[in-house]
Amino acid sequence: MFRDAATQYQQDERTLQAFTSLLTLVEALASITDQAENTTCSETENVPVPPITLATAGQSFAEITNRALNCTYVAVFALDPPDERQRLLGIDGLSPQEIKQLQSDTDQTPLANYIDAEALAQLHANQIVALDLKARPFVTTRSTHGARFRLVAPLMLHGRLIGLFTMAKIDGKYPDVQSAYSPAEIALTKGIARLAAQVIEKVSLLQEKAEAQASEQKLQESTRRYEDFLSTASHELRTPLTTIKGNVQLAQRRVLALEKQADQNSLSIDKLQRVEHPLKETLLNFDRLERMIRELLDFSRIQAHKFVMQKRSCNLVEIVSRAVDETRQTTDTCGRTIFLALPAEEVVPVIADADRINEVLSNYLSNAHKYSPVERPIMVSLTVEGLLARVTVRDKGPGISPTDQEHIWERFYRAPGIETREQSSANSNLGLGLYICKEIIELHQGCVGIESVPGHGATFWFTLELANGACGQESAQ
Ligand code: ADP
Secondary structure, three states: OHHHHHHHHHHHHHHHHHHHHHHHHHHHHHHHHHHHHHHHHHHHOOOOOOOOOHHHHHHHHHHHHHHHHOOOEEEEEEEEOOOOEEEEEEEEOOOHHHHHHHHHHHOOOEHHHOOOHHHHHHHHOOOOEEEEOOOOOOOOOOOOOOOOEEEEEEEEEOOEEEEEEEEEEOHHHOOOHHHHOOHHHHHHHHHHHHHHHHHHHHHHHHHHHHHHHHHHHHHHHHHHHHHHHHHHHHHHHHHHHHHHHHHHHHHHHHHHHHHHOOOOOOOOHHHHHHHHHHHHHHHHHHHHHHHHHHHHHHHHHHHOOOOOOOOEEEEHHHHHHHHHHHHHHOHHHOOOOEEEEOOOOOEOEEEEOHHHHHHHHHHHHHHHHHHOOOOOOEEEEEEEEOOEEEEEEEEOOOOOOHHHHHHOOOOOOOOOOOOOOOHHHHHHOOOOHHHHHHHHHHOOOOEEEEEEOOOOOEEEEEEEEOHHHOOEOHHHO
16 A cells, blocks of 8 residues: 555656656747747847757757656657658767767668668657667667667657657666656657657758858858959959050040141151051950950849949930930941931930940941941931830841841850951950840840841841830920
C-alpha cells in the first residue's frame, strides 16, 4: 500500500516535472523566436545582431530537451531531401570528440542507412520509436557512445518528416527501453517535437528572409558601384576627348585662317589643304568615338536597369525640327538633302525626354545617311494620327530583308551584306543604335517599326502618345 503510494507520488512528480519542463521549453521557444524577430528589426535600425540560424535553434532545443529529460545526450537533426540525409542541427551532452564522431557517422547519411525499415515507417507515421540498440542495432555499424536506449521522435511539418530528435540514455541504469523512458517523458518528447518542427520552420523562413535581405544589400552595393563606375567612366572618357576635340577644332580654324592669307605670306594653299584634310577626318572620327562611348554607356545603363528618362511636357515639332537641323549642319552630311514634312499644327504636345527623342531621330537619320547614296534625299515626316504622333525617316538605300527586319532591333545586330557608304566608318558601328532607340521609345510607352522592300529603301518610324490627346497652336502650350 505504502509502496503503491510512493510509486504514484514518483509518477506524479515526474509528470509535474515534465509539464514544468514543457512550460520552460515554451518560454525558451518564445525567446528563440523573439530573438529571430528582433534580428530583423535590429537590422533595419542598423544594429548588428547576429541572425538566429537553424544551428542555433537546433542547439537550443537539444539543450532544453536534455535538461527536461535528463538524458545522456540529445541530438537534433534536419532531414534533407531527396533521400532524408541527416544534418546535425544541435547536440547536448557529448564531449567535442564524441560530437565529431557522431557528426562523421550521421552527417549526409540517408536515414534509411541508419535505422531499420520498421522504425523508419513508424517515424513517417509520426510515431515515436523506442530503440534498444542491442535488440535492434543500427543498419550499419555506428558508435553508440555507450547509450543503448534511444528514443527517436519525428519532426513533422505539413505531413512531411523534416527532422529528428534523438535522445539517448545509458544502459547501466535501466533494465530495458520501456523503463528508460516513462510515458510522461514520451508525451513530453512528442510535445517538444511538435514545437521544434514549428520553430524550425519559422527559423528557416527567417533565415531565408535574412539571406534574401543580404543578397538584396549586396545587389544594391554592386549597383551603387556600377553607377559610380558609369559616371566616372563617362566623365573620364569624355573629358580628354573634349579637350582633344577642342584643340583639333582650333587647329582647323587656324589652318582656314592661314588659307585665307595664303597669297600674302607665300604659303601654298595646297600644303595647307593637306593639313586641313586630316584634321577634318580626325574630327569625324571624334564624332564616331563620342557616339560609340555614348552607346556603350547607355547600353550599360540598360543592362543595369538604370536607363532613366527625364520626361517633361514638350513640343514634338521642335524636337523633330532641331534634330533635322543638327543633322543638316553636321560636317559629314556632304550636302545631302533632307526633306522635312511637319503637320499643320504648330504644337504636337508629348510628355517626353526631349534629348532622348532627339537621339532616336538623329540615330535614324545617321543610319539613313550611312546606308544610302548621298545623292538620294532623306525624307523626315511628323504626322498626327488620332491620339498618336508618328515620326518617320525614309531613305532610298539598299533596304532591309524581312529576315533582318526581325532582328534589327536586337542588341549588336548588324544586317549582313549591308555596307555603309564609307567603308572606313564601318568599324565604328556597334549594332547598338537601334536597340537603344527601341528602349528609349518603349520607356515612353511608344512603338518603333520598320517598313522596307529590299532594293527600295527603308522607312524607320516611332510613335508617341499625344499629351492630353490633343495638338494645338503655340499659344495653347
Ligand atoms: P549600327 O551602329 O551598326 O548602325 P544600328 O543598331 O543603328 O547599329 O543598326 C543595326 C543594323 O541595321 C546596321 O548594322 C545595318 O545593318 C542595319 N540598318 C540600320 N539602318 C539601316 C538603313 N537605313 N538601311 C539599311 N540598313 C540599315
